[in-house]
Amino acid sequence: MSGLRTGAVSVLLLFMWGCASGVPQQPGTYTTHYRQEIYQPQRDTEVVERTLWVRSAPKTIVHEVAPLETLWRLSKMYGVSVESIRKANGLRDNTIYVGQKLVIPNARYFKNVIPLYPTNKWRYIILHHTATDIGKATVIHKCHRERGFIYGLGYHFLIDNGTLGKGDGQIEVSPRWIKQQDGAHCKAGGMNHVGIGIALIGDFNDKPPTEAQIRSLLLLLNVLMDYYHIPPSHVMGHGDVPGAQTDCPGKLFPWRTIRLALSSK
Structure with missing residues (x-):
């Protein structure tokens, strides 16, 4: 290809x-922006974090939400608190959407976060x-x-x-x-x-x-x-x-x- x-x-x-290869099912109605399901880490889940890059100074960036990403995960990825992300984006709760553009204030680094x-x-x-x-x-x-x-x-x-x-x-x-x-x-x-x-x-x-x-x-x-x-x-x-x-x-x-x-x- x-x-x-x-x-x-x-x-x-x-x-x-x-x-990718599998057994396709009949597609249903799909929109890029749909409500995320909330998947917080289970008690027996191990999370491995590895820094991909570090900024010389904190920088505000824009992150596009991927499928099943959560505010908890974004906070781990960028080294900021969940509350600071909510405040920067005027969020009333932890609900976010696939494709949503979120402001990440004062991102210090980027980490690959791997749940096991x-x-x-x-x-x-x-x-x-x-x-x-x-x-x-x-x-x-x-x-x-x-x-x-x-x-x-x-x-x-x-x-x-x-x-x-x-x-x-x-x-x-x-x-x-x-x-x-x-x-x-x-x-x-x-x-x-x-x-x-x-x-x-x-x-x-x-x-x-x-x-x-x-x-x-x-x-x-x-x-x-x-x-x-x-x-x-x-x-x-x-x-x-x-x-x-x-x-x-x-x-x-x-x-x-x-x-x-x-x-x-």
């Missing part, structure tokens, strides 16, 4: 976005590229809904490449992960049921991932492999799964770098 070459996203390309849930469900990690030059969770979530995936974004994690207002190497957490649902990213081998789907924004038949994406991927892999006891041999590309007819994650995906980094585990 060829990547997007301009900032204009056509309706046709939106329907084709990504290499106790389960023995996950036995593999399947790596993908989106086969597009640009992207972010809200756009791909909408696309996958329109393709018939009623739960939206088919991956469990998405690693951004610095386009569409997202940070280079930013890890976006899918609603499927927060709800611990099956993926819709690799039907072959039953991997949707037992495999954690991680997609990197980019067309890696055209050019490789950014260095920041690789660093974030290695962080995410190490965290998930350690917590769920997944061996390096169970970290696979979509196209390496028996029965999968795809070259995803692309011929320029840096497998040598990834395998070398994981070889000590």
